[in-house]
Amino acid sequence: MALPFDPTELARYGGLSLVARNVVEGFLSGIHRSPFKGFSVEFAEHRQYYPGDEIRHLDWRLLAKTDRYYIKEYEEETNLKAYLVVDASGSMNYRGKQKHSKFEYAQQVAASLAYLMLAQLDAVGLITHDTAITNIVPPKTSSKHLLNILRTLETVKPGGETSLAPIWHNLAGQHLKRRGIVFLLSDCFDQVDHLARAMQHLRHRNHDVLLFHILAPEELEFPFKNPTKFRSLEVGGQEIVADARRLREEYLKNFDEYRQNLKRKADDLAIDYIMLRTDEPVDRALGAYLAHRAMR
C-alpha cells in the first residue's frame, strides 16, 4: 500500500519553496486560469460592443463581414497585485497536539499562494506583523521574488501581544494603497467589531479581501477534561486555572458565537471567509478556496 504523500512534510528537507511547489503543482496544475480577463496578446473571445468600450479593441474585420460591432477579448497576463498579510502574533504560536502551529500552517498557506500566483505572473507581496508590522515585501512578478518571500516567511518568529484591527487599519491606510487582492492569514483573536471595521477599511480601498481564519482543532473542540492551568501565549504571566470539563460548555458557546459573528461580518463585507484547521492538509484548504474562487 502506498504511503499517503503529505507535501507539507517537505518543509523539513527543502523549506517552504519545495512545499509550495509541490502543493501547487500537485493539486492545481492545469486548473488555474487567471480570473482577470483583459486585453493582452492571446485572443480569448468576442463580445458585443457596449458604449464606452475602447474603439481600438473593435474587431474591424468582423464588422466588415457582419456589419455588427464586436469587441475582441484576450486572455491577458494578469497585472494583479496580491498581498499576503500573515499574523505572527504570540497566539499564532499555538500548536496543541498538531504537527504544525497555527503560524507554521499560515506560512505554508502563504508560501503556496505565493508560488501559485507568481506562476500566474501575478505580483505578490508579503506583510508580516505581530505587535507592529515586521516585514514588508513589495509585490513583484519576478519568479526570483518567490525566494524573497519565502526567505522572509522563514525568518519570522511569532510572539507578542497583538491587537489586529489597528495594524490592518494601518495597512489599509499606509501600505496597501493600490487595488489588489489581500490575503489575511490570522487566528483573528481580537474584537470582531474592530476587525470588521479594519476589513471594511481594506474593502474601502477596493481590495478584494480573503480572510483565512486559521484555528487549531483544540480551539474549536476544547477537548480538555482535567483541572488545567492555561498559560497565555501572548501575555507573559497571564494564567487561568479552571476545571476544563466544567468550562467547556461556556467556552464552546463563546467561541462559536465569536466565529459566527466574524463570518457574518465578513459576508456582509463581501469578504471570503475560509476557516482553516491546522489538522487539515494545506492543499485541501487551498483547493477549497480556489474552487470557491472559480465559482465567483
Place this chain on the structure above:
Amino acid sequence: MLSFLNLALIGGFLAVAIPPLVHIFSRRKFDEVDWAAMRFLQVSKKTRQKIFIEHLLLMLIRMGIIAFVVTALCSPTLTSSLLNHLIGSGGGTRDIVILIDGSASMAYQDDGTTADVRAKELANQVIDTLRSGDRVAIFQARQTNVPLLGNLSSDFDQARNSLELLTPPRGSVDWPACVQAAWIFLESARPDREVVVIHDNQRYSWADDNTLSKWDLLSTGGRGAGQQRDPGVWVMNAATDRPKDPQNISLDPILAARGVASAGREVKFKSALRFSGSGEKIEPGKVKLEIDGLGVGDVKVTGSPSDGVMPITFSHKFTPGSHLVTLRLDPDKLPGDNRQDFAMEVLPSVPILIIDGDPRLTTRLRNSEFLRDALSPAKDPTPGFQVRIASISDFVPNLLYTDVKGLNTPPRAVILSNVSILNKQQNEAIEKFLTDGGSVLVTLGDRSDAAGWNRVSFRGGQGWLPARLVDIVGDDRPTADLDDAPRPQPASFTHPAMEIFKDPLPGGLHTAYFPKRWKVDPMAGVNGATGIAIASMTNGEPFLIERGVGRGRALLCTVPLDNSWRTNFHTLPDYVRFAHEMTYYLAGAKAAERNLAPGQPIVFDPRTNEPPAGVTITVPDGPAKVIQPKTWPIIFDATRDPGAYKLTTVNGRSYYYAVRSDPLESVLTPCSPEEQKQVSNIVSSLSYIETADEIISKRSEGPQTVEIWWIVLLLALGFLTLEVWYTRSLSRRGQGDD
C-alpha cells in the same frame, strides 16, 4: 433522643473531612497548557457561581455518604415515646437477663416457702411475659454470675428448664458486680435490653454502706466502652412473706492462734454465736465440734443470748497431717450459716533454719543458741520445732530447700540472727524463698552492717527488708540506768500474733528492757512505707516490723534475741513464748493459703516427690471432681461456695481447704423503702416491681428505643446513588453533546 451503642467508632466522623481534603489537594494538581484563546476562558460570574454550587453540592453529597456510613457503624438508636405503638405491634425485640439471688439468705424458711423457690416462680412469670422473638438468659447471682442459660435464647421452654439447674443457696452475693456483668453481657444484644433481678430484699449486699458505694461506682463507670444508656433493671422481691427483721443465730468464722501447728501440741481456736434480728433472743442449740468430719463433742459457749454475741473457745491436739476443724450449730430457719470450717496444717515439728552471723564454727559461742534452746530444748524428746543452725559462711542458697531433719522437712521459716550482711546470691535466695511463701525473721545486733543491709536487701524499699537501718542507739555500758531503757509497749500489740502478749503478766514481754537497740525507718522507701510496726517500744521506736513479700512474710526485730546489750529478755518466761509464737506465725504464712475467701483459687502442691497424678476434689454439697495435672501445682478456681474442700491424691493423702463464708450474710434485715430508693436514686435505670406484668405496663409508660442503623444505611445508599447520578450528569455536561 438519639444515642449510639457503638460510641467507640464516633471518631470515624473525622473521615467526613476526606472529600474537602481531596478537593483541596486535587486543586494543587492540574495539567498545564500554553493557550492562545484566553479571552474565551473568561466565564461569566453566573457560570462561576454555578460551578461553585455544583462543586459544593457534590462535596456535600460525598461528605453525607461518609457521615451516614459512620453513623450506621456507630449503631444509632432512637428513644421516643412515639415508638411505643410501633414496637408493641411488631414481633418481640427484647433481650433480657434474669438474675436470681444465689446467696445463703434465700434459703431462709419461716412458715411458707423459701425465697429461692419463690424466685423460680417469679422467673417463670417473667418468661411468660415474653413474646415470640424476645430472648432471655438466666444466671444465678453469687460473687459472680453463674450461668443457668448462658446465652440469649428465644426458646422459652429451654429457659424454664434451666431454672431446675439452680443450686441450693450458699455464701453471699455481690449485686453491683452481678448487675454490671449482666450489663456487659447485654452490650452485644439488641437495644431493647433489660435486667430482671429476683432477690430476697436483704439489706446486706443490696443497700449496706459498702454496697451503696459500689452502686455509685457502677452508675458512674460501670457501663462498657461506647455504651451510653444503661439497660433497665427491674427488681422483684421473692421474700415478701418474710418477717420484718427475722431473728437468726449464726456461727462466726473460726480463728486459730496459729496457721500451722506441731503434732501433739494444743492449738487454741476462737469463734462465736452471733444473734441478729429483732425480738427476744432465744437460747441457741448445742455447738458441735468435728475434726476431719468426725464429731469429737460439744464446745463450750460462754455469755448470754442477750449480749448478742456468745464467744466460743476450744482447743485441740492434732496428729501430723492436714485437718479440718468444723463447728456445727443445731439446724434453724437459715441453714447456710450453721457451720464454719477451718483448715489446719499440722507438722510433726516445724522445721526452722537459723543463720548465725557469727562465722566461727564454735557452737558454744554462738548467740543463736538462745533461740535454739527456746524452740527446741535439747532435753525435749518431742520438740515443737526442728532447728538447724548454720553459720553465715555456710549459707548457700540450696540450704533453704534442704531438709532440716527427716524427709520432706525443708525449713518453713528462716531466722537471720545478727548477720552482718548478705552477699548477692544469699540475698537473691532469701528473696525467692519469700516469694514462694516462706518467711524470714531478721534479728539485728552489733554485727549488723546498716549500709550493707540497706544497699543489698532494702534497696530504697525495692528489696524485701521491711525497714531501712539507721543506727544503733542507746547505752549498754555498766553505768547506764536500766530502768530508763525502753520496753515493749503492750498497747501497740494489736497484731493477731502479738495479742497473746497483751496481758501484763509477771515476766511478760512488757517487762523486757532494751538499753541498746537498732533505730530503723520503715517509712524510708522510695514510694513511702515499706513495712508496718506490729509492736513498738515505750519510747515509740519500732520493735517488730512486718512486711509481706510475695506469698511470704518478713519480720524485722530491732534487738538481738539473745543476751547481748545487757537486755533481760532472755531471762523472762515470755522469751520462750515469744520465740514460739513468732515462729509459728512465720511458719503459718503458707497456712493462709488453706483458708480462702469465696472465689480465691486453691493452689495445691503436695511438696513431696509424688509425680503429677489424678487428684480428687470433693466440693461442698457437690459431686467430686477429678483433675489430671501435668505438672504441680494444681489450680482449682471453682471455689465460690463456702465450705470444706478436700483434695485426695492417688497415694491417699488428703489435704483440706476451707472457703470462709461471709458472716454478714446471716443478718437478714430487709431493705427499707428508703434504702431501696437510695439504690434506685444511684442507679437511675433501676425500678422495683412486684409482679412480672408490671414490666410490660411500666415499659409502655416510658419512651422506647429502636435501632435505626438500617435507616441511616439506606440514606447512605440513597446519597451514593445521587452522587453517581450527579457526577455522571456533570461529566456529560462537561463533555458536551459531542
